[in-house]
Amino acid sequence: MAPYFHCSRVNSTTFLIHENDKYGEHPFIYVKIYEHPSLIVLSDTGCGGPDQDRKKREADSLKDFIETCPIDDNGDKALNPRLPDGTVTKQYLIICTHCHYDHILGVSPFESSKATVLSSSYDPSFSQKDFAEHSLCRFLNIPAPEFNVSTWATDGQKLTYKGLPLDLQIIHTPGHTPDELAWYDASERHLYVGDSFYQRVAKDGSYEQAILFPKEGNWIHYLESLRKLQRSVESENEREPDKAAVRVGCGHVTSDASAMGMLVEVESLFNRILAEEVPIVKEESKRGEVYATWKEDGAPQYSVEAPIRLAQEARKFQSSG
Ligand SMILES: [Zn+2]
Numbered sequence: 001m002a003p004y005f006h007c008s009r010v011n012s013t014t015f016l017i018h019e020n021d022k023y024g025e026h027p028f029i030y031v032k033i034y035e036h037p038s039l040i041v042l043s044d045t046g047c048g049g050p051d052q053d054r055k056k057r058e059a060d061s062l063k064d065f066i067e068t069c070p071i072d073d074n075g076d077k078a079l080n081p082r083l084p085d086g087t088v089t090k091q092y093l094i095i096c097t098h099c100h101y102d103h104i105l106g107v108s109p110f111e112s113s114k115a116t117v118l119s120s121s122y123d124p125s126f127s128q129k130d131f132a133e134h135s136l137c138r139f140l141n142i143p144a145p146e147f148n149v150s151t152w153a154t155d156g157q158k159l160t161y162k163g164l165p166l167d168l169q170i171i172h173t174p175g176h177t178p179d180e181l182a183w184y185d186a187s188e189r190h191l192y193v194g195d196s197f198y199q200r201v202a203k204d205g206s207y208e209q210a211i212l213f214p215k216e217g218n219w220i221h222y223l224e225s226l227r228k229l230q231r232s233v234e235s236e237n238e239r240e241p242d243k244a245a246v247r248v249g250c251g252h253v254t255s256d257a258s259a260m261g262m263l264v265e266v267e268s269l270f271n272r273i274l275a276e277e278v279p280i281v282k283e284e285s286k287r288g289e290v291y292a293t294w295k296e297d298g299a300p301q302y303s304v305e306a307p308i309r310l311a312q313e314a315r316k317f318q319s320s321g
Pocket residue numbers: 098100176195
């Protein structure tokens with residue numbers, strides 16, 4: 001059986017934790033370790049950890065995994081080792097890429113150690129009003145976790161901690177949800193895009209995932225966000241042409257790929273879908289709407305699942321412009 005949490009290194013300061021959750025979401029959680037300030041930046045908290053029977057053999061929770069499990073790629077040390085008195089070496093700053101359940105269910109244990117939680121300020125009402133619905137917890141019949149957002153990050157905000165720069169920048173990328181955000185790690189030249197996009201098939205081929213939109217998605221905003229990310233990656237690549245081109249890590253499936261390459265491919269796919277050049281391979285009713293899956297023949301890099309309405313609204317918008 002695959003381990004419940006699997007951790008591997010993404011770059012010199014950042015690790016990927018892949019959660020093998022019971023919902024089949026396979027969230028990708030990123031852990032960036034700082035020395036000055038002494039801090040862990042955690043991008044999302046996954047699906048809430050293993051069930052009771054696996055807890056006995058594996059970690060109790062994501063927090064427990066980060067603080068107690070020796071990691072091969074980290075010289076056999078835990079990512080944030082506990083001190084003898086049970087407290088942690090480093091404080092936590094949690095970047096919430098958006099409030100879907102598979103990105104927030106592991107948050108509660110961090111609340112007790114006074115983690116700072118950051119969300120997008122684009123539309124705070126999305127995660128404040130009807131949270132059980134917007135987080136999708138209602139559809140799984142599970143309670144939505146309670147947590148306080150301490151920082152509503154503005155578009156372009158550069159993050160600091162205790163007055164020290166983190167070299168991270170928040171980029172609002174509404175589309176998957178209104179609160180979807182990306183964050184850019186300038187020192188590692190790595191962009192993290194949450195659920196905005198990812199490849200279709202897992203690295204080991206064991207599962208596949210469509211780029212997914214809930215009924216709160218918006219393809220007009222989504223395409224604007226893709227172009228905005230392209231502009232920012234392009235200017236970063238041009239600003240330091242001698243350095244490696246910007247890489248991208250996603251909320252599922254993809255942790256390290258060419259950012260510009262994926263952005264161009266995904267935008268082109270959505271344009272083909274809007275031009276009705278991509279076949280719909282499945283339709284189903286969910287949450288009172290008809291959802292379609294668009295997938296090209298053969299073994300395409302991506303597939304998309306969304307309410308058909310989102311495509312219709314985007315087509316209408318394009319033809320009106
Ligand atoms: Zn999501």
